[in-house]
Amino acid sequence: xxxxxxxxxxxxxxxxxxxxxxxxxxxxxxxxxxxxxxxxxxxxxxxxxxxxxxxxxxxxxxxxxxxxxxxxxxxxxxxxxxxxxxxxxxxxxxxxxxxxxxxxxxxxxxxxxxxxxxxxxxxxxxxxxxxxxxxxxxxxxxxxxxxxxxxxxxxxxxxxxxxxxxxxxxxxxxxxxxxxxxxxxxxxxxxxxxxxxxxxxxxxxxxxxxxxxxxxxxxxxxxxxxxxxxxxxxxxxxxxxxxxxxxxxxxxxxxxxxxxxxxxxxxxxxxxxxxxxxxxxxxxxxxxxxxxxxxxxxxxxxxxxxxxxxxxxxxxxxxxx
Amino acid sequence: xxxxxxxxxxxxxxxxxxxxxxxxxxxxxxxxxxxxxxxxxxxxxxxxxxxxxxxxxxxxxxxxxxxxxxxxxxxxxxxxxxxxxxxxxxxxxxxxxxxxxxxxxxxxxxxxxxxxxxxxxxxxxxxxxxxxxxxxxxxxxxxxxxxxxxxxxxxxxxxxxxxxxxxxxxxxxxxxxxxxxxxxxxxxxxxxxxxxxxxxxxxxxxxxxxxxxxxxxxxxxxxxxxxxxxxxxxxxxxxxxxxxxxxxxxxxxxxxxxxxxxxxxxxxxxxxxxxxxxxxxxxxxxxxxxxxxxxxxxxxxxxxxxxxxxxxxxxxxxxxxxxxxxxxxxxxxxxxxxxxxxxxxxxxxxxxxxxxxxxxxxxxxxxxxxxxxxxxxxxxxxxxxxxxxxxxxxxxxxxxxxxxxxxxxxxxxxxxxxxx
Numbered sequence: 078x079x080x081x082x083x084x085x086x087x088x089x090x091x092x093x094x095x096x097x098x099x100x101x102x103x104x105x106x107x108x109x110x111x112x113x114x115x116x117x118x119x120x121x122x123x124x125x126x127x128x129x130x131x132x133x134x135x136x137x138x139x140x141x142x143x144x145x146x147x148x149x150x151x152x153x154x155x156x157x158x159x160x161x162x163x164x165x166x167x168x169x170x171x172x173x174x175x176x177x178x179x180x181x182x183x184x185x186x187x188x189x190x191x192x193x194x195x196x197x198x199x200x201x202x203x204x205x206x207x208x209x210x211x212x213x214x215x216x217x218x219x220x221x222x223x224x225x226x227x228x229x230x231x232x233x234x235x236x237x238x239x240x241x242x243x244x245x246x247x248x249x250x251x252x253x254x255x256x257x258x259x260x261x262x263x264x265x266x267x268x269x270x271x272x273x274x275x276x277x278x279x280x281x282x283x284x285x286x287x288x289x290x291x292x293x294x295x296x297x298x299x300x301x302x303x304x305x306x307x308x309x310x311x312x313x314x315x316x317x318x319x320x321x322x323x324x325x326x327x328x329x330x331x332x333x334x335x336x337x338x339x340x341x342x343x344x345x346x347x348x349x350x351x352x353x354x355x356x357x358x359x360x361x362x363x364x365x366x367x368x369x370x371x372x373x374x375x376x377x378x379x380x381x382x383x384x385x386x387x388x389x390x391x392x393x394x395x396x397x398x
Numbered sequence: 399x400x401x402x403x404x405x406x407x408x409x410x411x412x413x414x415x416x417x418x419x420x421x422x423x424x425x426x427x428x429x430x431x432x433x434x435x436x437x438x439x440x441x442x443x444x445x446x447x448x449x450x451x452x453x454x455x456x457x458x459x460x461x462x463x464x465x466x467x468x469x470x471x472x473x474x475x476x477x478x479x480x481x482x483x484x485x486x487x488x489x490x491x492x493x494x495x496x497x498x499x500x501x502x503x504x505x506x507x508x509x510x511x512x513x514x515x516x517x518x519x520x521x522x523x524x525x526x527x528x529x530x531x532x533x534x535x536x537x538x539x540x541x542x543x544x545x546x547x548x549x550x551x552x553x554x555x556x557x558x559x560x561x562x563x564x565x566x567x568x569x570x571x572x573x574x575x576x577x578x579x580x581x582x583x584x585x586x587x588x589x590x591x592x593x594x595x596x597x598x599x600x601x602x603x604x605x606x607x608x609x610x611x612x613x614x615x616x617x618x619x620x621x622x623x624x625x626x627x628x629x630x631x632x633x634x635x636x637x638x639x640x641x642x643x644x645x646x647x648x649x650x651x652x653x654x655x656x657x658x659x660x661x662x663x664x665x666x667x668x669x670x671x672x673x674x675x676x677x678x679x680x681x682x683x684x685x686x687x688x689x690x691x692x693x694x695x696x697x698x699x700x701x702x703x704x705x706x707x708x709x710x711x712x713x714x715x716x717x718x719x720x721x722x723x724x725x726x727x728x729x730x731x732x733x734x735x736x737x738x739x740x741x742x743x744x745x746x747x748x749x750x751x752x753x754x755x756x757x758x759x760x761x762x763x764x765x766x767x768x769x770x771x772x773x774x775x776x777x778x779x780x781x782x783x784x785x786x787x788x789x790x791x792x793x794x795x796x797x798x799x800x801x802x803x804x805x806x807x808x809x810x811x812x813x814x815x816x817x818x
Contacts, residue, residue, distance in 0.1 A: 142815070143509040145490055230642020231657055232584065249641030252592065253634075253793050341479060342593040344789040358487050360778035 130375075133368040141365035155369035159356075164344070165370055168352035169377075175348060176329040178264050183325055184318065187272045191279030192306075205280065209273035216270060216334035223266045224251065224339050254345040263346070266335050271328065275321050282317035286310065319389045326385060330378050349374050441469040441713040446488070446498035448481035448700075451649055452666060452736035462721055462728045469713050471497075479646075482778055489705065496714040499700045502534045502542055502774045504816055506703065513706040514539045518719040522743075530742045533772040534701060542701035543722040545732065546739035549765040550596065550664045550696040553650075553671060556680045558585070558659045566680065570604070570629050570687045573660075577638040580659040586640035589658040591647030594630070594792055595785050596662055596696075599770070600684035601626045602784075603694035609776045614817050616809045618784070619802040626687035627791045627798035634792050650674070664698065665761040666737030672757065681760055683768045697769035699739070740765060775816070783808040 132145070137155050139147035159165050194204050211219070227235040230249035237247045250258045290309050291301075299305055311318075333350040340346045347355075353374065357367020447459055456475050463471035474495065476484055488494050489511050506512045519540045523531060530544040559566070562580050567573040577587025590597050602609060605622040633639055640658040645651040650667035652658050654674035662684075663671075671679050683693040702722050704714045721728060726746055733741040734752045740762060741747045753762055783805045791798040 143486075143490075143505065143511070225644040228642075229644045231640070231644065234642075234644075246637075252641035255794065342595055342785050342789060343793070344786050345794065355782075359483055360486075360782040362486050 133371050135368075136364050137368035137372050139365050141363070141368070143362045145364055147365065151365065155365045156373065158366050159370040159373055162366075164347065165349070165352050165356075168347050168349045171346055172330060172332070172348045174260075175263070175332060176326060178260065179267055179329055180322060180325045182264065183268060183272055183275060184321060186268055187275035187321070188279050188314070188318075190272060190276040191283055192310075194276065195280055195283045205277070208276050211269050212271065212274045214270060216266075217338055219266050219270055220335045220338035223262055223335075228262045251339055254343070257345075259340060259343075259346050262339055263335055266339075267332075271325075275325070278317055278321060279314065282314050283310070286313045319386075322389065323382065323385060327378065327382065330374070330381075441710045443469045443471045443496040443710055443714055443717055444474060444493075445471060445717075446474050446476055446481075446485055446495040448499065449475055449477040450666075450736070452670070455736045458732060458736065462725070462732075465728075466717055466720055468716055468720065469710070471717060486778075489707075494705050494708060496705050496708040496710050497718060498703055498705065499545065500542075500703055501699075502701055502772050503777045504536060504774050505777045505779075507536050507541055507774075508816055510706055512541050513704040513711055513715065514541060515543060515704060515715065515718065516540045518715055518723055519543060522723055525743050525745050527742045527744065527747075529697070529769075529771040530699075530701075533774055536774060542703045543718055544699060544701045544742035545722055545729070546699050547742050547765065548664045548666060548696075548698040548700070548739055549761055549769060550662065550698055551761070551764055552588075552660050552682050552684065553653055553663050553667075554660045554680050554682065555653075555675070555678050557678050559680075562659075566682045567685045568682075568693065569685045570626060573685050574629065574633045574636070574638075577633060577660065578636065581638045585656055586658045587638035588633070588660040589640035589643060589647065589652050590662050592641065592643060593785070594634070594788050596647045597684060598784050598788050600694045600696060601630065601687060603770050604684050604691045605687035606690040606692065609773055609780070610813075614775045614813055616806045616813070618809075619806045621799075622688040622690060624798040624802055627787070627801075629687070630792045631795065631798075664737075665758065665765075666739055668738045668757055668761065669736075679757060681757065681764065683764055693768050694770055695764045695768040697765060697771045699742070699772070775813070777812060777816070779812050780809045783812075 136145065136147065138150060138152060140149040140151050140154075141147035190208050194201060194208065197204060228250040229237075230247060230252060231237065232241065232247055234247075236250065240248065248258060250262050286309070290313070291305060294305055294309055295301070299308065331350060332348045333354070336346060336348050336351050337354070349370070353367050353370045355361070356370060357364050445459075445463065447456075449456070456473075459475075460473050463473055478484070482500070485495075485498055485500060489498075500506070516539050519526070519531075523540070526544065527547065530547065531540060534540050534542045534544065554566070558580055559576075562576075564576045564579050565572070567576050573588065580587040599609060602618045602623055605620065605626045607620045607623050608617040611617045634641075640652060640661075643652045643657060647662050648664060648667070650661070650663055650671050653661040653663065653667075654671055668679075683695045686693050702718050704711060704718055708714060726743070729741055729743060730746050730750055733739040733746070734750050738753065738758050738761070740753065741750060747753070747762075752758060787798070787801045787805045790796040791801040
């Protein structure tokens with residue numbers, strides 16, 4: 078039986094520790110830097126996020142018309158009012174319809190753009206920029222362009238000019254809910270605004286797929302095109318797709334600007350945030366009911382997001398590879 | 399080695415200090431921009447105005463404010479279509495305006511948001527249009543100073559009427575028939591605004607009803623109003639109505655650009671219309687609805703209010719008195735130099751030569767003969783409820799009577815909160 082020993086073998090000299098002061102200073106310096114960088118943002122987070130959330134929860138239990146410092150405690154009365162309000166409940170239906178359109182459409186369009194741009198041999202940066210640029214445009218500005226230039230109801234609107242070439246009479250796209258042309262306007266403006274951003278995410282994910290997988294598939298006889306897309310590209314994009322769908326869903330819940338600007342004084346096509354805006358900051362100035370609606374909506378978003386994450390396996394992307 | 403190397407201010411320290419200052423500056427900036435300039439003489443006041451469409455109005459209101467020596471007055475010119483909502487929200491904050499324009503609405507008084515201006519108006523009360531005084535008075539106290547009266551009616555092109563052999567409509571049926579006859583391949587028959595809400599009160603008045611009774615009970619839910627809504631629905635679906643115009647009813651562009659033969663608009667747009675179309679303009683009131691109805695004109699307008707919860711209530715009252723009571727030349731300038739408005743001061747209205755002849759004089763005549771003034775009890779929440787009736791029963795095909803019933807419930811709830 079042989080044994081090995083390190084006895085007698087020269088050991089590496091322990092690192093020389095001069096004294097504790099510099100290390101302490103370094104630690105103090107790190108702590109200072111941490112607070113220097115995070116402090117302002119933390120203060121901003123507390124002042125502009127946590128305090129309003131807390132205040133909103135507080136207001137939701139009070140009769141708070143035309144005041145944000147109420148004194149008339151009403152318990153769950155505001156919650157009861159909001160949950161039996163037909164307009165608020167309809168806004169949830171509007172959101173569902175909107176999400177059913179916009180989430181798959183944006184996912185498909187941004188993935189399609191990413192695949193196209195990623196395959197380009199020339200001017201890739203140019204096209205990537207062209208598709209990404211709308212992300213920088215404000216939703217309000219884009220909505221006004223859509224409303225006043227492209228989808229206005231008169232003969233010189235862009236959309237009416239185009240359909241006029243085919244002998245179709247002018248359409249008042251946003252005037253009436255029957256037929257619901259307003260969905261076309263709303264969905265197209267949002268597709269234009271956000272597809273570029275998600276395209277960039279997909280391009281990054283596409284560039285992370287190992288080429289060896291395609292080579293191995295090719296050796297095994299897989300045809301390029303749909304077959305490799307279906308069995309290699311799409312599964313490899315699973316984690317990104319899940320994140321994109323989650324972000325799209327949250328963004329759909331937050332829809333406000335385009336609905337507010339395109340459908341003023343309509344009773345249809347009002348998503349939850351517009352309904353809550355009308356309730357709290359509109360003509361009624363009912364901060365109690367508006368806050369109760371905000372709490373209900375926040376809880377709903379949390380539940381839906383957790384469920385979606387569970388169903389789609391958010392964070393399990395790596396395991397799925 | 400430079401002398402600076404001995405200093406404690408190495409690059410890292412300088413960077414830290416700069417970032418610290420930037421962060422502190424950023425935090426200081428939060429909420430710091432109140433729009434109140436400092437360093438001027440006396441108090442600093444902020445006034446809110448909605449963006450008027452007529453060229454030169456913003457410059458005019460700033461010119462008046464600059465001429466005032468008692469305080470440093472800053473003007474917030476609020477663009478966009480939701481001035482009311484921005485104002486209501488601002489009034490709850492510390493950065494609320496000291497002075498603002500709005501319409502007389504009782505919830506502002508009940509919630510203590512506007513100051514009693516009786517002491518500055520009473521000495522000249524008799525020189526005001528008495529209907530304006532009434533619409534700003536609650537329990538004997540006057541809460542706002544009327545700046546301008548804005549009659550609203552239909553504008554039409556007499557040449558197009560003659561060509562289509564159409565008479566000026568006096569009933570809603572005739573208006574619907576006229577719109578059908580006036581429509582051509584390029585021009586629609588009539589334009590009542592993109593969401594039809596500007597004529598909602600006129601529909602009520604022209605049907606012989608009213609928004610509220612004298613003792614503040616709902617008065618709009620009648621069979622005649624419901625029938626009028628049904629008629630409007632036929633006009634809406636006829637294809638003869640201009641819908642989805644790039645500019646809304648208050649802007650004369652749809653009319654002057656030849657998109658419509660008839661447009662609902664206000665007297666403020668007359669100068670722009672006359673410039674574009676010359677003499678080819680006529681006006682008529684909203685036609686009567688049903689056999690018991692009567693033609694109607696909206697006497698809209700804007701008034702000045704003082705924020706009762708502001709820091710400078712007395713200074714704000716002084717400014718309002720100076721500009722809207724004492725400075726008659728500015729009041730006339732404001733009413734007649736940009737768009738046309740009727741000055742609420744009788745003495746100014748009588749001396750305003752621009753309103754004496756032609757189309758403006760006709761506007762004044764319709765104002766006097768068919769005009770309905772603001773009802774202080776008819777609040778923004780009630781207006782919004784009737785907006786929903788227009789949306790659901792005219793633009794959507796819901797039953798008008800059921801919509802009016804639902805609206806009446808909402809209005810009733812509001813009235814109970816306001817009047818008990």
